[in-house]
Amino acid sequence: MSQIAVARARxxxxxxxxxxxxxxxxxxxxxxxxxxADFVGLLASLQFINPQWSGNIxxxxxxxxxxxxxxxxxxxxxxxAQVGTAFYIIPRLCGNRLWSESLGVWTGWLWxxxxxxxxxxxxxxxxxxxxxxxxVWPLDVGVMVLLLLSGLNVxxxxxxxxxxxxxxxxxxxxxxxxxxxxLYFVGNAMWEVGNFWQRSGAIGxxxxxxxxxxxxxxxxxxxxxxxxxxxxxxxxxxxxRTPLYSHALSMLGFWTIAFMYPMVGHHHLLQTPTPxxxxxxxxxxxxxxxxxxxxxxxxxxxxxxxNWQKIYESVVLKFFITGTVFYLITAVQxxxxxxxxxxxxxxxxxxxxxxxxxxxxxxxxxxxxxxxYYIVPVMLKRRLWSQSLAEVHFWMATGGFxxxxxxxxxxxxxxxxxxxxxxxxxxxxxxxxxxxxVRSIGGAMMVTSGFIMAFNLYKTATAxxxxxxPTRARAALAPxx
Amino acid sequence: xxxxxxxxxxxxxNFVTVxxxxxxxxxxxxxxVVALPLASFEPKPxxxxxxxxxxxxxxxxxxxxxxxWYCHSQTNRPQDITVPGLTTARTDQPTExxxxxxxxxxxxxxxxxxxxxxxxxxxxxxxxxxxxxxxxRYTSPGSIMPIFDWLGDQKVSYTDGxxxxxxxxxxxxxxxxxxxxxxxxxxxxxxxxVAFGKLKRGEIQDVQPELDAIQDPEVRxxxxxxxxxxxxxxxxxxxxxxxxxxxxxSALALGKKLFFGNCIGCHxxxxxxxGPAAQFLTPKPAxxxxxxxxxxxxxxxxxxxILNGRPGTAMHPFGNRxxxxxIWSLEWFLRTIPNGGAEEVPKTDxxxxxEGTPAAATTPGAAPTPTGTPGxxxxxxxxxxxxxxxxxxxxxxxxxxxxxxxxxxRLLLGLRLFSDGSDSSVSRG
Numbered sequence: 001m002s003q004i005a006v007a008r009a010r011x012x013x014x015x016x017x018x019x020x021x022x023x024x025x026x027x028x029x030x031x032x033x034x035x036x037a038d039f040v041g042l043l044a045s046l047q048f049i050n051p052q053w054s055g056n057i058x059x060x061x062x063x064x065x066x067x068x069x070x071x072x073x074x075x076x077x078x079x080x081a082q083v084g085t086a087f088y089i090i091p092r093l094c095g096n097r098l099w100s101e102s103l104g105v106w107t108g109w110l111w112x113x114x115x116x117x118x119x120x121x122x123x124x125x126x127x128x129x130x131x132x133x134x135x136v137w138p139l140d141v142g143v144m145v146l147l148l149l150s151g152l153n154v155x156x157x158x159x160x161x162x163x164x165x166x167x168x169x170x171x172x173x174x175x176x177x178x179x180x181x182x183l184y185f186v187g188n189a190m191w192e193v194g195n196f197w198q199r200s201g202a203i204g205x206x207x208x209x210x211x212x213x214x215x216x217x218x219x220x221x222x223x224x225x226x227x228x229x230x231x232x233x234x235x236x237x238x239x240x241r242t243p244l245y246s247h248a249l250s251m252l253g254f255w256t257i258a259f260m261y262p263m264v265g266h267h268h269l270l271q272t273p274t275p276x277x278x279x280x281x282x283x284x285x286x287x288x289x290x291x292x293x294x295x296x297x298x299x300x301x302x303x304x305x306x307n308w309q310k311i312y313e314s315v316v317l318k319f320f321i322t323g324t325v326f327y328l329i330t331a332v333q334x335x336x337x338x339x340x341x342x343x344x345x346x347x348x349x350x351x352x353x354x355x356x357x358x359x360x361x362x363x364x365x366x367x368x369x370x371x372x373y374y375i376v377p378v379m380l381k382r383r384l385w386s387q388s389l390a391e392v393h394f395w396m397a398t399g400g401f402x403x404x405x406x407x408x409x410x411x412x413x414x415x416x417x418x419x420x421x422x423x424x425x426x427x428x429x430x431x432x433x434x435x436x437x438v439r440s441i442g443g444a445m446m447v448t449s450g451f452i453m454a455f456n457l458y459k460t461a462t463a464x465x466x467x468x469x470p471t472r473a474r475a476a477l478a479p480x481x
Numbered sequence: 482x483x484x485x486x487x488x489x490x491x492x493x494x495n496f497v498t499v500x501x502x503x504x505x506x507x508x509x510x511x512x513x514v515v516a517l518p519l520a521s522f523e524p525k526p527x528x529x530x531x532x533x534x535x536x537x538x539x540x541x542x543x544x545x546x547x548x549x550w551y552c553h554s555q556t557n558r559p560q561d562i563t564v565p566g567l568t569t570a571r572t573d574q575p576t577e578x579x580x581x582x583x584x585x586x587x588x589x590x591x592x593x594x595x596x597x598x599x600x601x602x603x604x605x606x607x608x609x610x611x612x613x614x615x616x617x618r619y620t621s622p623g624s625i626m627p628i629f630d631w632l633g634d635q636k637v638s639y640t641d642g643x644x645x646x647x648x649x650x651x652x653x654x655x656x657x658x659x660x661x662x663x664x665x666x667x668x669x670x671x672x673x674x675v676a677f678g679k680l681k682r683g684e685i686q687d688v689q690p691e692l693d694a695i696q697d698p699e700v701r702x703x704x705x706x707x708x709x710x711x712x713x714x715x716x717x718x719x720x721x722x723x724x725x726x727x728x729x730x731s732a733l734a735l736g737k738k739l740f741f742g743n744c745i746g747c748h749x750x751x752x753x754x755x756g757p758a759a760q761f762l763t764p765k766p767a768x769x770x771x772x773x774x775x776x777x778x779x780x781x782x783x784x785x786x787i788l789n790g791r792p793g794t795a796m797h798p799f800g801n802r803x804x805x806x807x808i809w810s811l812e813w814f815l816r817t818i819p820n821g822g823a824e825e826v827p828k829t830d831x832x833x834x835x836e837g838t839p840a841a842a843t844t845p846g847a848a849p850t851p852t853g854t855p856g857x858x859x860x861x862x863x864x865x866x867x868x869x870x871x872x873x874x875x876x877x878x879x880x881x882x883x884x885x886x887x888x889x890x891r892l893l894l895g896l897r898l899f900s901d902g903s904d905s906s907v908s909r910g
Contacts, residue, residue, distance in 0.1 A: 047627055048594075051625040051626055052618075055628065056628050062548065063548020063550075063551055063552075063627075066548055125546030125547055126546065127545055128586070129545035129586050130586045159496065166495065166499060171494055171499045174500060175503040179503065182511070186515060203519070204582075204584070205523075205581050205585070205587075206524060206578045207518060207519050207522060208581075208586045209587045209589050210515070211519070212587070251493070251494065255502075255506065258502075258503050258507055259506050259510055260510075261510075263510055263513065263514045269589070271556070271559070272576070272589055273580075275518060278514065278518050347558070348590070348591070415593075419560075424596065425593055425595060426624065426802070427623070429594075429623050429624070
């Protein structure tokens with residue numbers, strides 16, 4: 001596409017906001033929702049230690065706080081941050097600017113409105129009663145609109161690209177924006193309107209569990225994974241200043257994710273009375289997921305070959321490499337959890353909770369935090385205010401997270417073993433308390449690290465050293481902003 | 482790295498391949514894992530499944546709104562039933578696909594922090610639930626469930642059996658829903674529970690007419706069979722006059738620990754039936770301080786009541802939580818309460834022996850045992866947990882031994898705090 005056409009497209013969009021505004025709206029909001037959602041999660045975790053602290057206040061009970069934590073993290077923090085970072089990397093990979101900056105800004109604000117309404121409705125107890133799909137029907141519509149609007153922006157940007165070849169990150173972002181709206185519509189059973197403040201968004205009978213977990217795991221597989229992997233494929237070669245190791249491997253990873261990841265959701269239901277063939281398929285799919293996971297990791301780590309010392313130069317790269325390590329843990333756990341034998345042990349235990357956090361915090365959140373440390377200073381044309389504070393954030397987030405992961409997963413193994421030996425669920429609770437305390441300590445570290453990041457970004461915006469010309473590392477893939 | 486089949490890969494991944502390809506592959510996968518099961522799998526309603534009433538549906542809305550389903554699963558898994566009573570009493574069948582025939586969404590859950598509720602209906606009385614929602618620690622001292630007292634202030638309206646609009650509290654609606662879990666099996670248990678409750682409160686003289694009035698024939702037969710079984714088991718055990726467990730201080734200490742861990746919510750720390758939950762319960766929890774109960778209620782009745790619960794009261798089955806030995810230890814301990822076992826360290830000489838039930842005494846086949854104490858071999862110092870050797874205040878010997886003695890004392894302090902209810906007797910060596 002010619003320069004003139006781009007200019008014309010931009011002129012049609014009107015004078016509008018400055019380039020990068022949409023990214024700022026998305027990333028700042030994402031950090032805000034990270035703080036809110038993580039803090040709510042910490043509050044909820046305290047109920048495992050002292051259930052009396054919520055007093056007689058409905059809004060503070062675990063059942064109200066947990067969906068706010070989960071949906072806040074999924075649709076507030078991770079989704080907004082991933083769309084924001086996609087708005088950053090896609091124009092750079094396409095050699096142009098975002099198709100419509102003002103549409104991006106509006107989408108960002110609308111997104112915040114939807115998340116605020118989600119928090120309010122969930123706090124008031126309006127829920128559809130399905131995990132990750134709690135939002136009531138009108139908000140489902142809101143989320144769909146947001147996905148389609150941001151998808152439109154991304155697709156138009158790609159369609160009007162100046163760089164002919166599509167880099168692997170672009171495939172993944174395109175894939176995510178194709179998959180997620182379909183997944184959200186089908187998985188949320190959005191055609192079931194019913195009484196839309198409460199009883200809607202589910203089909204009848206046991207099949208709803210099948211649909212619900214197709215959706216629940218699909219949000220991870222068809223939205224967070226492709227968007228997250230796109231980031232890693234962009235930032236690791238950029239920061240290592242090395243071309244990506246293998247194009248063929250990235251293709252193998254992309255197509256296996258597209259085909260196999262939608263099939264794995266049913267591994268949540270291996271212990272429930274659903275058809276055996278679909279359980280088998282889910283197990284096969286889950287084990288088969290080792291192919292895309294390991295190809296992605298091989299590709300990224302081989303790109304790092306000869307560049308490993310660079311993680312000491314860049315805190316951003318440190319975040320990304322740490323994320324890949326947790327990605328490996330997620331992959332291996334995920335595949336083996338889906339096998340009937342191990343699943344018998346860990347089903348319904350805290351192990352599952354720990355595992356969910358490995359993917360969503362250990363991998364995608366850690367990657368996004370790294371990306372934010374890179375992108376926000378570029379957007380602001382300033383240097384990061386404190387590199388060492390970013391290091392503190394890194395170690396606190398990682399350390400707190402490891403505490404949390406280990407405590408939950410050890411607690412899960414204890415639960416699983418004790419239940420199989422005949423200990424009633426309620427008898428075991430006092431023995432799990434130490435693990436719940438460690439979990440909350442880890443969680444408190446993670447929350448604190450988020451506040452450190454927010455403070456660092458605030459100081460960067462207000463007191464960071466101005467930097468008109470980008471550094472060499474940034475110039476490589478950040479030609480304009 | 483070159484993979485021959487992929488040819489010239491850079492040309493392959495263009496806008497159309499990625500866009501259309503990603504769409505087609507994903508839709509193919511959806512048709513396999515979503516469309517196919519939905520089209521091919523339509524389980525019939527199971528024998529126990531039934532639609533919810535209007536009130537129960539309201540309760541279900543409250544269950545969903547307050548996220549009860551995050552911690553309480555609703556599936557009795559195959560591995561749960563191989564362990565008798567792992568989840569709740571009488572949950573002897575794994576959940577079937579047809580159990581979910583009338584529900585939307587399923588609420589299977591992904592986490593089990595509290596007990597599974599798939600078949601909880603009819604196991605506990607409405608009174609118990611009211612006390613439990615008001616403060617879960619009232620009925621279950623180890624629970625980590627938040628307080629749901631505020632549900633009592635929230636109003637919901639529903640349509641009753643006659644088609645009339647009624648209003649009640651959210652707590653009652655939620656209780657109705659919980660009591661429906663387990664479908665017709667739960668209905669049978671609950672009918673027995675309700676009928677015996679009326680009998681205990683003196684509202685009716687006989688449970689049979691109540692049970693005969695049940696509409697659904699399957700539920701009626703199941704309820705009558707269940708009631709008959711309960712009465713027979715209770716009658717058989719009433720004649721069992723000997724606690725078979727060897728009586729010593731260790732058994733009493735264990736019994737006391739279990740009493741404080743499981744029973745004080747209703748029966749109170751003194752065993753006088755005045756725990757915090759008692760205000761919600763009719764009939765009132767048993768008072769163990771009066772020695773008539775120990776003298777005239779057989780050990781077998783105590784055992785069976787703890788094991789299976791007592792229909793019509795809030796006393797629910799503990800057989801899924803306590804081992805046989807633990808229940809008999811508890812039985813021994815309960816016999817010390819009239820002589821101060823709950824407030825002091827229970828001793829073997831505090832045990833009030835069973836003298837025979839008035840009915841059993843007239844039955845020739847079941848002569849009451851004169852004493853519950855099995856033998857003279859009981860030595861007060863035989864149990865280190867219950868009565869640790871009193872510390873002389875200063876331990877002789879090398880310092881390490883003194884440190885050890887000190888640590889030992891501190892550990893025992895924890896144990897004794899639990900079993901004594903006071904730390905006044907603890908010496909610090």
